[in-house]
Structures are given as structure tokens and as C-alpha cells.
Amino acid sequence: MLAVERLVVKYDELTALRGVSLTVESGALVAMIGSNGAGKTTLLNAVSGLIPTREGTISWEGSLITGLTPDAVCRLGIVQAPEGRKLFAKMTVEENLQMGAYSPGPRARVAESMKRVLELFPRLAERRRQTAESLSGGEQQMLALGRALMATPGLLMLDEPSLGLAPIMAAQIFEIIGDLNRAGTTILLVSQEVLQTLSIARDGYLLENGEITLAGPSERLLADQRVKKSYLGL
Amino acid sequence: MNTVLLVQSLIGGIIMGSVYALLGVGFSLTWGVMRVIHISHAAFGLIAAFVAYGCLQRWGIDPIASLVFMVPLLFCCACFVYRFLILPVTKAREVIVSSMILTFGIAIIVENIMLLIWGPDPRLITTWYTSRVFIVGPFYFQYAPVAGFVMAVAGVGVIHLFLKKTYTGKAVRAAWQQSDAAQLYGVNLTRISMITFGLAVGSAGAGGVGLALLYSFEPHAHNLWLIYLFLVVIVGGVGNVLGTAAAGVLIGIITGLSLAFLPYQWVNPLTFGLLMAVLAVRPHGLFRSEV
Structure with missing residues (x-):
């Protein structure tokens, strides 16, 4: 709480x-x-x-x-998905998601979380090698949410x-x-x-x-x- | 035009440029990631050159082999410098200006320490392979510069892979692209900056030893090195490792060719004239600024 x-x-x-x-x-x-x-x-x-x-x-x-x-x-x-998304613009979708799991706890489960997030957002799976800045607004928001979920909040x-x-x-x-x-x-x-x-x-x-x-x-x-x-x- | 001379000077230029690139990548990273223009960067490289020279003279340790302990040592020194000198300054409003003034001071102190210890005379690293050459067709290669070249390619490659493949390297890039978000996902900015600075200075050590394999050096040499660092970093795009490497090779080629075919006094005006032309046409350098 x-x-x-x-x-x-x-x-x-x-x-x-x-x-x-x-x-x-x-x-x-x-x-x-x-x-x-x-x-x-x-x-x-x-x-x-x-x-x-x-x-x-x-x-x-x-x-x-x-x-x-x-x-x-x-x-x-306690994980925040900040206003304006604040993605790592020049990093790929996959790297953005990996960065979400940077802390030691989530990092130990990164493969599992990645699978879950990509199932939740199939669009991100299609674009995992693209840079974040090349995504549409909606896809960027999905990535921001996905990155936050990678941190197992x-x-x-x-x-x-x-x-x-x-x-x-x-x-x-x-x-x-x-x-x-x-x-x-x-x-x-x-x-x-x-x-x-x-x-x-x-x-x-x-x-x-x-x-x-x-x-x-x-x-x-x-x-x-x-x-x-x-x-x-x- | 003499083709053999042309190719030979081209190769010489590429070797020189790649070693400057190795010295430059760390400079580029501290500038790009930490917004710190590290004026004493080349001075740390020069210390490494002197220490390598000393180890060779006294114990017969090969200069490249001495990097095995020199790079970690420089890494630790740099972490101390970061923690107690750079970190307080990064809280200033004008980080770039204050860090330049601070590190300029560090460069002067380091230079004078080198003067005290090693004196003002130029040194030349002479190993068992310095005077050896191998010949391929009409071209001859000296062992020492080739060793410097191999080291430079390996060094730049390692830094590139570190940034692209490791979690810590990705955190360095994330911190530079979006520092708030990086912190929100668990990146400790102070720690990441310390690692960046440590790696930068460590690679400067390798670059300094590389340059020492190519040229003679004395305690003031870092000033000239520094000018070339600005050159490769600005042309290569601040924070861009592969851009810095490409710029280093490009500038090496220009310098190498003009050394071979122009009177010496024209070499630097030409190189820096080209820099100005590049900046006039592409103010952000030839390559994009990114990590």
C-alpha cells in the first residue's frame, strides 16, 4: 500500500x-x-x-x-510511466523493454516478462528491431506501458x-x-x-x-x- | 603521382586516425553522456604513455601488455576524480563551461606532475619490434604502428559492443537519451556517470599508449592530441562511437595524404580548414550525435 x-x-x-x-x-x-x-x-x-x-x-x-x-x-x-512517454528514442523497441527491467529483481525475469509484454502488445513484437522514435503515437504509448510492465511493478x-x-x-x-x-x-x-x-x-x-x-x-x-x-x- | 607513396601514406593515415579515434571515443562519450568536455582526457592518455615507457625501460614490459594493469588503474583514478571533482561540478547550471574550466585545471596539474617526474625531453618508445618491418609487395609496414592500429580497432570495437550489448552499456545510452526515464527504471545516474568516465579515461590510456607507439611524446604533447580529439569528435558526432572512429580514419587519411604531398606547414591549415567547411555545411558533424 x-x-x-x-x-x-x-x-x-x-x-x-x-x-x-x-x-x-x-x-x-x-x-x-x-x-x-x-x-x-x-x-x-x-x-x-x-x-x-x-x-x-x-x-x-x-x-x-x-x-x-x-x-x-x-x-x-514503484514504477512510473511518465507523462510524454519519455522513451529512449534512438534505442530499439526491444532495448526499451529491456531497460524497463534494468533493476536486479526484474532483470532476473527479463525473458519471461518480455514474452508476456510482447503477447500483450503484438504490435511491439512486429517492431522489436525498430527504434522507438519511428513508432506511431499509439505504438509509442504501448511501448511506454510495456516498458513499465517489464519492471514487474x-x-x-x-x-x-x-x-x-x-x-x-x-x-x-x-x-x-x-x-x-x-x-x-x-x-x-x-x-x-x-x-x-x-x-x-x-x-x-x-x-x-x-x-x-x-x-x-x-x-x-x-x-x-x-x-x-x-x-x-x- | 607515385602510387606506392599514395597507398603508403593512405595506410599511414588510417593507422594514425584509428589511434586518434581510440583516444577520441572516450572523450566523445563523456561529452555526449555527461555533458562534460573533459580537457584533461588526453593528459591521462599521456600519463599512460609515460608509465608504459617507464615499465619498458625498467622492467622490459611491453607497452601494450602494460595496459593490462594500466587501464584498470586509470579506471579507478578516474572514478576518484569523478566522485570528488566532476560530480560536484555537474550540479552547476552551466555544466559544460564549469567542467571545462575544472578539467583544464586538472590538465595543467597533470602536465606539471609529468614535467616533474619525467622532465621536458621527448621520449620515444623503442621495443624489440620498433625497427622491424614486414613487406607486402611494394609496401612496407612497421610493426609498432600496426600494433597500435590493431589495438585501436580492438579498443573501439570493445567499447561499441559494451554500449550495444551489455545492460550497463545500454543504461549509459539510456541515461544520455532520456535521463529522467532512465532513473525511473532503476538507473543510478551517479554510478553510470562514474562508469562512463572511468571507461573513457581507461580507453584514453590505451589511446595514449597507441600514440606513443607512433610518435615521440613529451609532457606538453596532450595539448596537440586534444586538438585532434575535438576534431574527431566534432566531425564524428558527439557521443557517436562508430562516427568517431570513422572521423578519426577520415582525418587520418587527409593528414596522411597532405603530409605526403604538401609542404608540412600546409597540413594543419588544410585539416582545420576542412573542419570549418564541415561545420559550415553540417553544424552537427558528418554523423549523427547519438550513443
Whole structure:
């Protein structure tokens, strides 16, 4: 279980997160919605150890992980597929997937994971010798997801996995995320696609201006007047 | 035109260029991966040349054989230099500029240590095979440069395979292409940078010994070597190992041919004139910058 408590993150004097608390239970699919600049990516990067925190704590399976370096966080099984995919552009599809399993634990099972990921994304199998930059947007997103799965995540944090994709492709990605969760992967899904995100997640958080303003089961978030008005355009 | 002279100088140029390429790949990697322009790179190569010379004089150890302990030794030295000097500087805003100034300082210190220990006189490595040649048709080959060439090809090949085939090598490339993502998947940037720097300096040692097999050297020689390093790396594409190798051979051919057919004072103006022409037409070098 991931537990974030009263987390504060500042960029110089700009406060990005003002005391954010959230939990992701083992086996859950939790959604984090909010507009651009609300602090969603900042939260994921703070958990991953990419940016320093000012106050508050982050704990994983009961032990404190605040202040760990990103590679140490990854070794604990907390894996982030970052916004904008951030693939290794000039490396092949296969090499990108191998890099996903760089940590010692996943590396011991790299052949097995590779087989699983290529079965899940047959398109990647067809293109395993091509460079990541030569793939289409949808294929790149599959590669980003596949690379994250190669790390055999205990917690998979996905940041805007449907950004820039055609609606049909985005729907397919959300379906895959739902399937992954049903197969047992714990997921924290960050997205601006409120309707699709909340339709596959059981619980959700609304992040606005660096603060959690709403939390609860997805149905309750979907029924909320503010969410309807600001995020669903109803 | 004399065909034998042409071919002979072509071969000489290729040999020279490949040894510069071996010296250059590490320089290219530290520049590309770590954004550190390592001015003392050639100076470390020169230390290796002096130590190889000393081992040969005192114990009769072959210069190439001495690399067996020299490369690991340089690797360790480089890890210390990285940890205590380079790493703090990489936190600066202008890494390229601060690292250049820092490593320029290291180069001066290293040069003066060499002056203190070995004095200013030029040295020439003379092994049992230095004066030996073998003849193929109308061409003759000296053993020592051929040994340098073989070593250079092997060295560049090993570095290339390391980057393409090993997990650590792939992490080096990943860190250069997308450092955040590399960290998110478990790459420790400090450790990878230390390994990159260590390998770069280690290969500089091999390159330095290679050059010592070709030319005489003295404690200032690394300054001239450094200029050639910039040349091969800029033409070859920063961070591109095979590009650096190709650029080294290309520049070697140009220098070799112009040495044979032009007055000496024209050789460097021609080489560097061509560099400027290359940069004017292709500002990123002849080959793509990539690891």
C-alpha cells in the first residue's frame, strides 16, 4: 500500500503541492484527476523521488520512502510511466523493454516478462528491431506501458497515458489498463480524461491547485456538481 | 603521382586516425553522456604513455601488455576524480563551461606532475619490434604502428559492443537519451556517470599508449592530441562511437595524404580548414550525435 501524508512540494518559492494525502490499497486502481498544472505530475515525481519534498511523508508497504533516489524507489517496485512517454528514442523497441527491467529483481525475469509484454502488445513484437522514435503515437504509448510492465511493478503509476492519442487508440489504452488491474496490478492513474479514467477506477481523487478537493468512490466523483461542471462539461 | 607513396601514406593515415579515434571515443562519450568536455582526457592518455615507457625501460614490459594493469588503474583514478571533482561540478547550471574550466585545471596539474617526474625531453618508445618491418609487395609496414592500429580497432570495437550489448552499456545510452526515464527504471545516474568516465579515461590510456607507439611524446604533447580529439569528435558526432572512429580514419587519411604531398606547414591549415567547411555545411558533424 502506498500512503502519502500531508505532502508539500515547492519549486523555489512556488508551492506545487499543499499538504496532499492519499492512499492506494494493494490491488486497487485509483484515479487522480485534475486540470493541467494542478500538481498531478509533481505528485508522481515526488513519489518516484525525482523531485525533493519539503514536508510530509510517503510510505510504501509500511516503510518510509521519502527522500529515496528514483532508482531506489524503482527497486521497491514503484514504477512510473511518465507523462510524454519519455522513451529512449534512438534505442530499439526491444532495448526499451529491456531497460524497463534494468533493476536486479526484474532483470532476473527479463525473458519471461518480455514474452508476456510482447503477447500483450503484438504490435511491439512486429517492431522489436525498430527504434522507438519511428513508432506511431499509439505504438509509442504501448511501448511506454510495456516498458513499465517489464519492471514487474508492485505499484504502477501512469501519467496521462492517453495524451495525444486518437480517441479510438485512447479507449484501447484505457481498456488495457483496466485489464492489467483485473489481472492484479495495483495502479495509480493520472489523467485529464475524467470520464474514461473514473469509469475504470474504483476510487478517485480530484487535485486542484495542489490540494485534494474531493476524494471517494468513482461514482461519487462523477456525480459531484463541480466535477460535472468543470471536468465533464455537463 | 607515385602510387606506392599514395597507398603508403593512405595506410599511414588510417593507422594514425584509428589511434586518434581510440583516444577520441572516450572523450566523445563523456561529452555526449555527461555533458562534460573533459580537457584533461588526453593528459591521462599521456600519463599512460609515460608509465608504459617507464615499465619498458625498467622492467622490459611491453607497452601494450602494460595496459593490462594500466587501464584498470586509470579506471579507478578516474572514478576518484569523478566522485570528488566532476560530480560536484555537474550540479552547476552551466555544466559544460564549469567542467571545462575544472578539467583544464586538472590538465595543467597533470602536465606539471609529468614535467616533474619525467622532465621536458621527448621520449620515444623503442621495443624489440620498433625497427622491424614486414613487406607486402611494394609496401612496407612497421610493426609498432600496426600494433597500435590493431589495438585501436580492438579498443573501439570493445567499447561499441559494451554500449550495444551489455545492460550497463545500454543504461549509459539510456541515461544520455532520456535521463529522467532512465532513473525511473532503476538507473543510478551517479554510478553510470562514474562508469562512463572511468571507461573513457581507461580507453584514453590505451589511446595514449597507441600514440606513443607512433610518435615521440613529451609532457606538453596532450595539448596537440586534444586538438585532434575535438576534431574527431566534432566531425564524428558527439557521443557517436562508430562516427568517431570513422572521423578519426577520415582525418587520418587527409593528414596522411597532405603530409605526403604538401609542404608540412600546409597540413594543419588544410585539416582545420576542412573542419570549418564541415561545420559550415553540417553544424552537427558528418554523423549523427547519438550513443
